[in-house]
Amino acid sequence: MNVRLAVREIKRHLTFSFIIIVLLSAIFFMFCIMTSVVSYRFTKYNVFKNQLTAKGEAIRVQMGMLPENSKFIKKKSELSEVLHHVDSIQGMYQLSELTYHQYYKIMGWAYDDEMIRAYQPEMIEGEWLSPDFEEEGILKAVVTADARDVSIGDTLVITEPMYHLEMEVEIVGIAATDSEFIGCDAGNAASGTINDYFADTKGLQNTGMYSPGINLDVQHPVLFFVNDQLSRHPYFDSVAGANGQGIQRVMSGVLFITFADSITEDEIRENEAVLSNFSLYAMNSTEEIREKTLEFIFEQLYTLFPVAVGIALLVFTGIFSVEILSTKEQLHNYSIYYITGMRWKDCIKINLWHEIIIHIASFVIFIGLYYISYVFHFIDKNLIKIHGSCMVMIVLLSIVNCLFSLIVPKLMIHKTEAVQMLKVN
């Protein structure tokens, strides 16, 4: 009965109801944007949070070489053997120039297990890499969507043109070409924040190095591998260095080294001195990157926050004003319901149901608008998402509004008799 009367009240005051629904949908959208902005800024930080909160080094590498023989660094153990108190090393590796479908060029990159677990780029189809890929058997890889004529489940024959080596690779996933991957862009100026440790495929291409014949203005697709799986493949283990036969693999891109808590400052300095001989591109302590990243995140938020609060206050004021006017309009009918046998508390419940229905309608419209914006690319789908925190804010606002819808008529009805309300309203 109360729901039916609430629906009737909404129909009676269609203009008020429409205004409230539009304002609420706008507020919900604003919550979505705010939480997305905050969340997005923490996304990259959270990928490497464990590393950034430990003592260590955040390094960007472009073809890392061992100092004693200028051979490429192929495995992380080649670093851990010469450093003090290493807790973990996780890096990525560039492969030498490859082709697929006999003719088309493709880049190859491999990640250590920890990096694979820490972050998954945007996938279009299939699955991302997994450290659990079988040790033996066919290599598994993820390819970017710009690879020609490649589908999930295909077995590509990948060729290393210099030594005419062929290997079969099973495609288990297709990543979005415009996604961000763990990596760095040697062609871009560094910000000193965690953003420097993510790059798109163009950035990866800028960091990798290829033979002189390659036109780097042309964007090539990328194959991603699990580095441990490559290590068990004969074509990779036999590489002896730049002059060796086999598919070359060299540490490039992002490298995180964390040290044990027991390491002293002197030992850290010694480690840094050793690392500086490894032809790395840039090295910063994890503490430095953490502080600069958090500074960057909060700087942006401090700028956004007053604006968001101002907009929210304006919209809230609008909503509450319209709701008070709407409730006042409904008091006349509540008086009639009271006279014909309804209790005041049931009349107030009509107001509550009225509010609940309005909020459900607003939420549906908000979701509809979000997906229309998503489908027609009015919003950046990587940035604006409906997070759990957004839903929490929506629920909290709805609860506050519903409580308000109970209090306002109670205050208006208080000490006012039904007949007086009929006369006044």
Next chain:
Amino acid sequence: MIQLKNIKKTYNRGKENAFEALHDVSLEISDNEMVAIVGTSGAGKSTLLHILSLIDCWDEGEYWMNDVLVNDLNETKQAEMRSHEIGVVLQDYALVEDFTGINNVLLPLDFDKAKKRTKKEKLTLANQALEQVGMREFSSKKCNQLSGGQKQRIAIARAIVNNPYMIIADEPTGALDTENAKQIMEILKRLQGNGRIVIIVTHDMNIAQYADRVIRIEDGNIVND
């Protein structure tokens, strides 16, 4: 039987502009009676009527209905009484204007939690009530499309749909022309009987003549009964 014993009602109690609308009012109304409460403007007749119909409260005194002390009833019980023991007709009709006639008449039935009725049963009762007041053919029209006299008939139909013990009408003909007023009073007169009490508040002695008994109230006191 309705009994009021030493009823007092003060508006704006405790404030500078406090006004005692009823001083120590006592009266008794028996079953089947039609009573007219008359008095000049501000005499307290509407206040008395609103107390009788449980849409206003009182400060002191007792209100008995058929040996039940209404003072002791909680909000739920009083709401039930308003729904199926008391039918109220007000001067300005108090209809939900954009409801149809029948939807207005259905309100007391919908709010009556004491009696469970199906939708069909409610519609039957509502149509019967509209038939009694000659408004059956207007049942699906919205009230804002009806004339004053038609609206008042709908209000009466709503007041009687639950077969209440008492019908209370506050200046039911106040906004009507002579012909419509006469028709409304004839309807109310027909409702008297079968144990039902009809109470009318009016300042018009022509209207009061329809009643079996006239109670005169002046300055919050009953001066003549």
